[in-house]
Amino acid sequence: MxxxxxxxxxxxxxxxxxxxxxxxxxxxxxxxxxxxxxxxxxxxxxxxxxxxxxxxxxxxxxxxxxxxxxxxxxxxxxxxxxxxxxxxxxxxxxxxxxHPIELLPGVEETIAALAGRYRLVLITKGDLLDQERKLAQSGLGARFDAVEIVSHKTPQAYASIFARHGDGAHTALMAGNSMASDVIPPIEAGGWGIFVPHGREWALERADPPKGNPRYQQISALSELPDLLQALNGS
Incomplete structure (x- = not known):
């Protein structure tokens, strides 16, 4: 099970x-x-x-x-x-x-719906100061239980993060717009990878989807994540 x-x-x-x-x-x-x-x-x-x-x-x-x-x-x-x-x-x-931060549609409501029901971990890569600035301006910082700014999103990085901030990768889900960084590595670590396409994609983040993998899902918007979680958890 x-x-x-x-x-x-x-x-x-x-x-x-x-x-x-x-x-x-x-x-x-x-x-x-x-x-x-x-x-x-x-x-x-x-x-x-x-x-x-x-x-x-x-x-x-x-x-x-x-x-x-x-x-x-x-x-x-x-x-x-x-x-x-x-x-x-x-x-x-x-x-x-x-540049000021502009949240994507439905993000604030989705984060509010998930907070308190799950451990929420922001996992991003890039320049430390810039990512901290964007999180502070977003107004979402207090909703997250942890924030991880990493150099690369590898299976090892995900395994370590989900061990520190949860019960391990097997009970964790990662959602994001990059197939190469947000979907495939967490699945390889033993977790779930949820693809949320944005429409604009950097060439270096492209990868083939792991079709057929039972821990791979795609949703059209982050607002669909709470219902998907209920379905995956059988509740």
């Missing part, structure tokens, strides 16, 4: 609040700045390659994205990138870091 789910892990960016759209807007601004040096498709490929290459050094988040844009600009222009372009890239990153 399957153990009841007692701990809920929730992703933050593009699961609780908007995030990727700001990266998309900055990417468009970056493309315009370098329009005289590279076609949009070629520039996008070079930037993505830089992001992938730099993940091990910079990790996830806005600061790493800005550094990857600067690196790409230097490469594309063969070291001749104008100083004002570098300044514009830095300014775009600063705007991203100061």
């Amino acid at each position: 399957t153990a009841p789910i007692t701990t809920i892990g929730l992703d933050a960016d593009d699961t609780l609040w908007h995030n990727e759209r700001f990266f998309s807007l900055t990417h468009e601004r970056f493309t315009a700045l370098l329009a005289d040096h590279a076609a949009p498709e070629h520039l996008a490929e070079r930037l993505l390659a830089a992001e992938r290459r730099n993940l091990g050094q910079y990790g996830f988040g806005i600061k790493g994205f800005v550094l990857s844009m600067i690196e790409t600009a230097v490469e594309i222009t063969e070291g001749k990138v104008p100083g004002h372009v570098i300044g514009e890239i830095i300014a775009a990153g600063q705007e991203m870091l100061s």
